[in-house]
Amino acid sequence: MAVIEVANLHKRYGRQVAVDDVSFTVERGEIFGILGPNGAGKTTTVECVEGLRTADSGSISVLGLDPRRDESELRRRVGVQLQKSELPEKMRVGEAMELFASFYPGPADGDKLLDDLGLTGKRGTAFNKLSGGQQQRLAIALALIGNPEIAFLDELTTGLDPQARRDTWELIEGIRNRGVTVVLVTHFMEEAERLCDRLALVDEGRVVAIDTPAGLVARVDGGGQRLRFRPSVPFPDQLLTDLPEVTEVAHTASQVVVTGQGNLLQAVSAALARHDVVALDLRVEQTNLEDAFVALTGRQLGDES
Numbered sequence: 001m002a003v004i005e006v007a008n009l010h011k012r013y014g015r016q017v018a019v020d021d022v023s024f025t026v027e028r029g030e031i032f033g034i035l036g037p038n039g040a041g042k043t044t045t046v047e048c049v050e051g052l053r054t055a056d057s058g059s060i061s062v063l064g065l066d067p068r069r070d071e072s073e074l075r076r077r078v079g080v081q082l083q084k085s086e087l088p089e090k091m092r093v094g095e096a097m098e099l100f101a102s103f104y105p106g107p108a109d110g111d112k113l114l115d116d117l118g119l120t121g122k123r124g125t126a127f128n129k130l131s132g133g134q135q136q137r138l139a140i141a142l143a144l145i146g147n148p149e150i151a152f153l154d155e156l157t158t159g160l161d162p163q164a165r166r167d168t169w170e171l172i173e174g175i176r177n178r179g180v181t182v183v184l185v186t187h188f189m190e191e192a193e194r195l196c197d198r199l200a201l202v203d204e205g206r207v208v209a210i211d212t213p214a215g216l217v218a219r220v221d222g223g224g225q226r227l228r229f230r231p232s233v234p235f236p237d238q239l240l241t242d243l244p245e246v247t248e249v250a251h252t253a254s255q256v257v258v259t260g261q262g263n264l265l266q267a268v269s270a271a272l273a274r275h276d277v278v279a280l281d282l283r284v285e286q287t288n289l290e291d292a293f294v295a296l297t298g299r300q301l302g303d304e305s
């Protein structure tokens with residue numbers, strides 16, 4: 001059952017088109033990702049869905065409600081990760097948790113949440129005395145304190161170190177396992193790949209594809225694998241392009257990059273061996289969401305131009 005339905009959403013800021021005909025649905029209990037480079041329109045889209053912004057046109061339904069008209073009911077049923085600037089600097093962690101819990105009819109166990117997020121020892125610490133990562137974790141705790149049916153998490157792990165990032169991913173999986181639907185805005189490919197059941201790839205205000213991470217990766221030409229190596233002696237590309245497993249042979253300054261599927265490694269190694277070519281520094285890589293994004297948009301995820 002869809003808990004969020006967005007159809008033909010448009011939003012501009014002056015002449016700047018931020019969201020250009022975006023449509024998607026989010027099913028109950030899934031982690032739905034919105035992945036795209038900076039400025040793609042992710043935050044604007046989610047803020048319209050949360051009822052924090054008014055779209056220029058299009059329709060949005062959240063839990064069967066209209067985010068603008070039914071704002072007060074939705075506030076009780078969804079959790080939104082606040083941006084740092086939205087919390088008073090002097091407010092202590094424990095006070096923030098109690099204040100936010102008081103807004104909801106059936107709040108979650110705040111002590112347990114602080115414990116899960118590694119903030120138990122920080123109850124008495126003021127917000128502006130927390131590290132960036134701790135502030136981020138508090139924002140997540142506050143988004144979850146109301147026991148929401150849907151949690152909107154925007155740039156969840158930005159500013160966290162790798163260990164804290166992995167801990168946060170586990171926490172989010174735990175939330176999903178309790179039946180909460182999660183909408184995750186991110187520009188981290190690894191985060192999207194690891195966490196999301198389905199995701200919308202967005203670029204320049206448009207949805208370029210919606211699928212599972214594996215489904216998106218499978219759309220890359222020859223989806224699957226890539227080999228990189230330094231040949232001991234030059235050889236003609238045809239040696240490999242003749243193989244049914246190979247879809248493409250490309251060259252960098254010193255390396256050969258072979259894309260393909262099936263028993264690619266075995267087929268390429270055997271063909272090279274037959275012609276006395278040794279593959280030095282051989283690496284096998286799986287194609288990933290970054291490749292899918294490049295294949296679908298012609299741009300890198302991290303490319304802000």
Ligand SMILES: Nc1ncnc2c1ncn2[C@@H]1O[C@H](COP(=O)(O)OP(=O)(O)OP(=O)(O)O)[C@@H](O)[C@H]1O
Pocket residue numbers: 013016017018036037038039040041042043044045187
């Ligand atoms: N309040 C605003 N006024 C004017 N332009 C805005 C405003 N907010 C966003 N924009 C512009 O709209 C476009 C989409 O921005 P948005 O923040 O939605 O993208 P995003 O994908 O969330 O990016 P990021 O990952 O950097 O947050 C960008 O070109 C941005 O500069």
